[in-house]
Amino acid sequence: MVWPTGYDRRVLSEVDSTNAEAARLAPTLAGPTWILGLRQTAGRGRRGRVWSDPPGNFAATLVMMPKGEPAQAALRSFVAALALADALTQVTARPEAISLKWPNDVLLNGAKVAGILLETTGQGGQMSSLAVGVGVNLTHAPDLDTLEPGAVSPTSVLSATGANVDPETFLCLLGSAFAHWEDKLVTHGFAPLRLAFLDRAARLGEPITARTGRETFVGTFTDVDAHGALVLTTAKGRQTVQAAEIFF
Structure with missing residues (x-):
């Protein structure tokens, strides 16, 4: 697997949160950098929720310094979703089982297998960095009693498909796919990503x-x-x- 040109990566044996580490490192980075935590002690999801991260699951954050307005930066949730779909397709060989739940979840057989969390840093209304946090249930899914009422049931790649992939291998797949969709966004705008997302959108028309x-x-x-x-x-x-x- 070829790592994409122009992207750096750091693999940490343990970290409180890859998004928190991204915020700490952002001022020192020369370019987009993936931070992979093999163990997170304080992972979090959207709206401050706890993100369960047992050993073997995937927790990583891409730190970027994108150009443009914050609304444009927010489109990276679609870049990440499409990249996750591609990476999971390579791992499972089951593209028909993967769908994208707007705005930032990925489903496998209709159950949640991955989530995306975008956070920005900056002052005075100016964005200095964007953190694209990604969590994937590679080997374990959270207990149902930890979920909020009405939430989509969780699953893991291993339990749903039998596919077993380690986090560092998955990072290579995801990093390459993200670079592909990021290049499309920068070169052609959101239109091709919108169509690709709709092609895999969960519950479209329902x-x-x-x-x-x-x-x-x-x-x-x-x-x-x-x-x-x-x-x-x-x-x-x-x-x-x-x-x-x-x-x-």
């Missing part, structure tokens, strides 16, 4: 619930717009949702 924290929208998942927002067809008409928790 009823879903989107909760923003202040509002709840129930409707048919119709589209992802040119800026990455979710488009629902509801009883009140077409609704565009920029950020939300999605429930099936």
